[in-house]
Amino acid sequence: MQFLNGQPNYDLTYSDVFLVPGLSAVPSRMDVSLLTPDGIGTSIPIVVSNMTAIAGRRMAETVARRGGVVVLPQDIPLDAVERVVAFVKSRHVMYDTPITLSAHDTVGEALSLIHKRSHGALVVVDRDESPIGIFTETDANGFDRFAQLENVMSREVLTLPDGLDAQSIFERLSEARLNFAPVVDSDGRLMGCITRKGALRSTIYQPAVDDQGRLLISVAVGVNADPATRAKALARLGVDVIVVDTAHGHQDRMLEAVSEVRRHVKSIPLVAGNVVTASGTRDLIHAGADIVKVGVGPGAMCTTRMMTGVGRPQFSAVLECSAAARSLGKHVWADGGVRYPRDVALGLAAGAGNVMFGSLLAGTYESAADTVRDAQGRLYKESFGMASNRAVRNRTRTESAVERARKELFEEGISTSRMYLDEERPGVEDIIDQIVAGVRSSCTYAGARSIDELHDRATVGVQSASGYDEGRPLDTSW
Numbered sequence: 501m502q503f504l505n506g507q508p509n510y511d512l513t514y515s516d517v518f519l520v521p522g523l524s525a526v527p528s529r530m531d532v533s534l535l536t537p538d539g540i541g542t543s544i545p546i547v548v549s550n551m552t553a554i555a556g557r558r559m560a561e562t563v564a565r566r567g568g569v570v571v572l573p574q575d576i577p578l579d580a581v582e583r584v585v586a587f588v589k590s591r592h593v594m595y596d597t598p599i600t601l602s603a604h605d606t607v608g609e610a611l612s613l614i615h616k617r618s619h620g621a622l623v624v625v626d627r628d629e630s631p632i633g634i635f636t637e638t639d640a641n642g643f644d645r646f647a648q649l650e651n652v653m654s655r656e657v658l659t660l661p662d663g664l665d666a667q668s669i670f671e672r673l674s675e676a677r678l679n680f681a682p683v684v685d686s687d688g689r690l691m692g693c694i695t696r697k698g699a700l701r702s703t704i705y706q707p708a709v710d711d712q713g714r715l716l717i718s719v720a721v722g723v724n725a726d727p728a729t730r731a732k733a734l735a736r737l738g739v740d741v742i743v744v745d746t747a748h749g750h751q752d753r754m755l756e757a758v759s760e761v762r763r764h765v766k767s768i769p770l771v772a773g774n775v776v777t778a779s780g781t782r783d784l785i786h787a788g789a790d791i792v793k794v795g796v797g798p799g800a801m802c803t804t805r806m807m808t809g810v811g812r813p814q815f816s817a818v819l820e821c822s823a824a825a826r827s828l829g830k831h832v833w834a835d836g837g838v839r840y841p842r843d844v845a846l847g848l849a850a851g852a853g854n855v856m857f858g859s860l861l862a863g864t865y866e867s868a869a870d871t872v873r874d875a876q877g878r879l880y881k882e883s884f885g886m887a888s889n890r891a892v893r894n895r896t897r898t899e900s901a902v903e904r905a906r907k908e909l910f911e912e913g914i915s916t917s918r919m920y921l922d923e924e925r926p927g928v929e930d931i932i933d934q935i936v937a938g939v940r941s942s943c944t945y946a947g948a949r950s951i952d953e954l955h956d957r958a959t960v961g962v963q964s965a966s967g968y969d970e971g972r973p974l975d976t977s978w
Contacts, residue, residue, distance in 0.1 A: 501819070501849055501851065501956070501958045501959075501960060502803050502959055503959070503961070503962070504731040504960065504961035504962075505961065505962070506876070508962055509824055510924060511812060511813040511817075511906025512813050512815045512962065513798075513813040513814055513837065514814060514815050514837055514838075514839075514843040514846045514847070515629070515965075516536055516645035516815065516962055516963065517860065517961065517962055517963065518816055518944055518961050518963050518967070518968075518971070519651060519846065519849060519945060519946060519959070519960060519961075520959040520961050521847065521962070522920065522947050522957060523907060523947055524944055524945065524947065525873075525945065526944045526947055526949055529940035529941050529943070530789065530832045530940070531743050531944075531949060531975065532939075532940045532943040532944065532950070533950050534936065534939060534940065534950075534951060535569075535852045535951070536853050536928060536951060536974060537949070537952050538769075538831040538833070538853030538854055539769065539789050539790075539831075540569065540716070540718075540741050540791070540854075541569075541706070541708050541710065541716055541740065542567055542568055542569050542708045542854060542893040543567035543705065543706040543708055543853070544566065544567035544570035544705065544708075544932070544936055545568075545621075545848055545853070545855050545937075545939065545951060546563065546567070546569075546790070546854070546857075546932060546935065547570075547833055547854045547855065547856040547857075548563055548568065548569070548570040548571065548857070548858060548861060549562075549571060549742065549858030549864075550571040550572060550858075551578075551858040552573045552575070552860075552868065553568050553571065553862060553866055553867060553868055553869040553881065553882065553883045554838050554858045554859075554861055554867045554869070554883065555571060555572055555573060555973060556584060556867070556868030557587050557588055557860070557865040558597075558617065558865075558868070559864075559866045559867055559868065560584065560715075560717050560869075561587070561591045561596075561597060561887070562587050562589045562596070562714045562866045562927075562928055562929060563595070563928060563932070564588065564707060564709075564715035564868075565591070565593060565596075565706045565707050565715060565718065566707050566929060567705050567706055567707060568707045568708060568932070569580050569708055569740070569741065570717065571718040571719065571720050571743050571745075571856075572584060572684065572717070572718070572719045572720065573720060573742075573841070574722040575834075576719075576724075577647075578730070578733055580774035581719055581734070581738050581739075582737050583739065584717075585737045585739060586737075586755045587739055588714075588715050588716075588717045589714040589715065589717070590710050591664060591715055592691065593713070594654075594666060594690050594692075594694065594698075594702050594707075594762040594816050595683050595693060595694050595839075596619055596693050596694060596698060596799050597689060597690060597693075597757035598616060598623045598690060598692060598693040599613050599614065599616060599622045599623065599727050600622070600629075601613070601622060601624055601625075601635075601649060602624065602626075602627075602634065602887060603626070603632065603648065603649050603650035603653070604648055604650065605624075605645045606646050606648060606649070607620050607640045607643050607644065607646070607652055610622050610635050610649060611645070612639065613739075614636075614637055615879065616865065616871075616928065617812075617866065618865040618926060618927030618930075619693060619698070619927070620636060620637065620679055620680070620862070621634055621635065621636050621680045621693070622634070622635040622636070622765055623635075623682050623693060624649050624650075625657060625690055628688075629689045629690050630684070630688045630689055630690065630887060631684065632655070632944055633649065633650070633654060633655050633657060634653060634654045634656075634657055634680070634682075635649055635652060635654070636654075636737070644791075649765070649801075650902050653900065657682065658673075658678055658681050658689075659681060659682050659684045660672065660682070660683045660684070660694070660780070661683075661686075662686070665704045666699045666700070666702035667699075667703055668695075669681075669699040670696055670699040670700050670703070671920050673695075674696060679695055679697070680694075680695050680696075681694060683694065685713050688957070697929075701929060705936075709723075709745055710738075712874055712978050717737045717739060717740055717741075718739065718740060718743055719741075720742075721734070721742060721743070721744055721745070721777050721955035722745065722746065722771065723744065723746045723753050723754050723755075723757040726762040727757045727760060727761050728746060728757075728761050728763070728765075729764075729766060730973040731744075731761040732764050734765075734766060735765050735768055739768070740768070740769070741769045741770075741771060742761065742768055742770070742771070743771040743773075743793070743876060743955065744757055744761055744770065744772040744773075744789075745773065745774075745793070746773075746774070747774065748774075748796070749772060749773045749774045749775045749780060749792075750777065750779070750783060750784075751953075752775065752776045754772065754784070754787075754789045754940060755783060755784070755818050755945070756787075757787055758770070758772045758784060758787040759787045759788050760851050761788070762787070762789075768780075768895060769790045769791065770788060770790050770791070770793070771789075771790070771793055771833065772784045772787050772788075772793065772803040773788070773793020773795075773833070774795050774796055774823065774835055775792060775794060775796075775821065775836060775888070776796050776811065776812035776818075776820075777812075777820065778820050778821060778823065779824075780821070781794070781802060781820075781825050781832065782794075782824050785825060785828050788947055789830070790830060790831070791825075791831050791832065791853065792821060792825055792830065792831075792832045793833045793835045793856065794814075794817050794821045794832045794833065795810030795814055795818075795833070795834065795835035795836040795837060795856075796810060796811040796817075797810065797812075797836075798811070798813075798835075798836035798837030799813040799835075799836040799837070799859065800839070800859035800860075800917075801858075801859055801883060812929055814834065814837035814847075815846060815847075815850055817852060818832065818834040818847055818851060818852050820849040821851075822850060822851025822955075823851060824862060825851075831852075831853035832851065832852050832853065833852060833853065833854045833855065833856045834850065834856065835857075835879040836851075836855075837857075838857035839860065840938075841857075841935045841937070842938060844857075844935050844939055845938060845939045845942035845943075846960075848878025848951050848954055848955065849942075849946075849954055849955060849958035849960060850869065850960075851955050853951070856978075858883075859883060859919070860931060861928050862881060862882065862917075862919035862932060863881055863883075863919035863920050863922065863929040864881075864921065864930075864931065865921070865927050865928070866928045867881055867919075867928070869881040869882050870882075874918075878920055878921075878928070879920070879921040880918045880919060881921070882918060882919070883919045898969070906929075929974075944956050946959075
């Protein structure tokens, strides 16, 4: 990467910079490969942060199916992690997991579940798990919440046989003028479900899978308990990437934790962070990290910079840390500061092998938080930072009342934030589409066919605040 008019002697955020178009021989965005260079197996450069309100099994399944990976939070009990990992590993690489109820269940039960996934439909099944009806939210109109689904559901069910390719599924649904269909095995039992758009996406995206063809999943471990023991347990569960995570990654305890985990888990990719300097990056790599997580304070739920004055503008942090990692044959993840697809492209241009974020995905059907309606009927989810008072209460629930109260005095994060679902893009896949389209286009402007080529060929300019504002679209006249 090079700067248009020389590198300035001050640090830069994503908003401070822009990519300059260059001579390109890449004919189309579809000629760009987004396979990530960090070697973990992701086919798009998206890692979902280990935030309790965001990273759960629905998010993990859906993101991995489209080529990214989700990091489960470090404060989830091991038995719960085991269930989530087993669930994600058992999911189909093309079909979504259906929401199911019986014909005798009620409209109220169905409405409480239907916003758990973006496909907007619930499959009614018989005792043999065969589909006998479809329920959507509009089917509830005119019925009370205690009506049984057998009196409300649509009984005209088009089922698709297992084994069809994505293009055939798309064509069948298009011909039938349907957006959703259950997928059944040879005995007529429900295997999954798929939407017309989901089938289309399956012709574009490559799932992130392990060497057995199962969806990828990652889990974080903290530094204050026994990280090596937990990491060994995670390895036994089949976790694909282990993330040793703490807010201040350049400290002795962190280096010791990374070394301990590396000694006990030798073959699994190990991520460690967070840091914002070349020296922090080198020290974590020498301790045993394959990938270093870069970013202190850029997250939307994080108040670290305002509380402590500590941090660093994210673009400059990624640029410096990635150069240090590359010199040692390793990689970095750019963690935080993503508000728009452009920020992902800029993180990759600065040298990141993957870009990590969470709050951008908090207001989606797949995030782990429950869906709530406000007084105006709009859907939202509550999100919170992982150093907030709320997160600390969750993390210290086994400690004494005094110890919990002491720790709750010191918070560096927002404890509650309403993240509204965008009516046009309410699902995580909708946001992935936006990001991937933007990054692919960025590559074509730079003449790059891969993420590594984007870093090599990118020319970056520095802009004023009004320069950034000039690039923002207007949805009303001025």
